[in-house]
């Protein structure tokens with residue numbers, strides 16, 4: 001399916017704080033995207049025939065570029081998203097940790113291995129290996145413009161693929177920076193960036209790539225999947241979230257409040273797996289609200305070095321937050337901190353709402369702003385039932401001192417990840433997979449599952465000798481048939 005609209009000839013990036021123009025970029029249309037994919041295909045052939053060590057070394061050289069250039073990269077993130085430099089640096093550090101893991105674990109995870117042949121095929125050697133797909137198209141968001149796309153890019157590259165990356169139109173400079181760093185680390189265009197808005201992303205989804213890794217909203221994900229359906233291009237979708245944090249009566253209330261405030265308001269709430277809903281057991285509800293309230297005076301947005309978080313990166317998100325807060329208040333919620341008056345674009349001061357109607361949009365849709373909703377629950381079963389009542393299912397948190405209770409709740413959370421006694425605990429563990437269900441998407445990035453996501457499982461057999469009981473022919477001996485039937489009944493006919 002061709003992209004629905006031609007991209008504008010240039011893309012202007014602006015500071016979300018001042019609106020000033022940061023840079024202008026020529027945008028890639030369908031022709032430029034096709035060209036990049038074709039160059040990527042040649043680079044992929046070169047990349048795939050390197051030894052695992054050569055690939056690892058190139059990835060580690062790219063890593064070094066990211067580390068030595070971290071301050072410069074953080075400055076670009078800061079300029080384009082408004083995120084404080086500390087947050088930008090944290091994001092780079094986490095991304096580098098994943099890149100390092102992917103580079104060092106790809107061969108071990110994907111290399112050829114023997115599998116048990118089983119009784120029927122004892123004469124066969126069974127081999128399983130994971131081979132690269134070819135060229136992977138990565139479409140990224142703006143909220144973590146390094147950490148999030150690198151969750152796909154690092155693992156796709158390490159699995160032996162070339163990547164064509166379309167960064168968000170809000171963070172084209174970050175995307176460019178990453179590809180330029182690659183060019184310094186490796187002579188071939190194994191990683192390329194194409195700049196543009198949704199039309200460029202649509203062109204990439206419709207192009208000749210072998211897989212699309214999309215991170216963004218569920219609404220755009222649906223369009224990407226529809227475009228990919230035309231060529232049966234497989235997709236991995238990292239969508240949004242409406243994550244819950246559950247506080248048990250036995251929890252460390254201060255730690256839970258600290259986590260809720262950081263998880264809900266950090267990065268101005270613009271975190272896919274940020275905390276949006278909090279469910280607190282009745283006996284500690286008031287104490288929890290007091291603890292949250294006590295932490296808020298120190299949490300202020302701004303663009304100075306003391307700011308806890310920055311502006312809303314995408315101007316249109318301000319109206320979404322206003323709509324959610326207003327709707328919740330109209331439906332009877334009470335404001336523990338802030339309210340509509342906290343919204344002074346591009347900044348939004350912390351807003352904490354309590355006793356929020358579960359059917360209000362603040363509870364059902366992704367708010368993506370520095371807000372928290374906190375509701376009282378009878379018990380943990382009710383907390384879980386409400387937490388799971390969402391079309392999203394990305395991650396969640398549980399605070400309790402009882403390990404078994406925490407693990408049992410984590411298992412029952414309808415999400416791809418759960419952190420006990422922290423928020424986003426999984427983000428810094430590269431060996432853990434990341435991804436959601438429902439409107440949060442499907443497929444996994446990070447960890448061994450992330451490497452396999454960008455590979456094709458390949459089954460190979462080597463016949464070592466002729467089968468003693470050979471049924472794979474038109475003239476099997478009657479004795480072979482009798483023996484095979486006897487074995488079959490002995491093995492499977494006894495009910496266990």
Ligand code: NAD
Nearest residue numbers: 140141142167168197198201202216217220238239240272
């Ligand atoms: P978005 O859906 O608006 O855009 C994401 C990307 O898709 C952008 O690069 C955009 O240009 C591109 N795009 C737009 N229209 C397209 C089309 N028709 N075809 C192909 N590409 C198209 O999302 P956003 O506002 O950039 O990012 C915020 C969203 O991303 C939130 O919902 C957030 O929760 C989610 N997110 C998820 C994760 C995760 O790992 N699950 C991580 C970060 C952000």
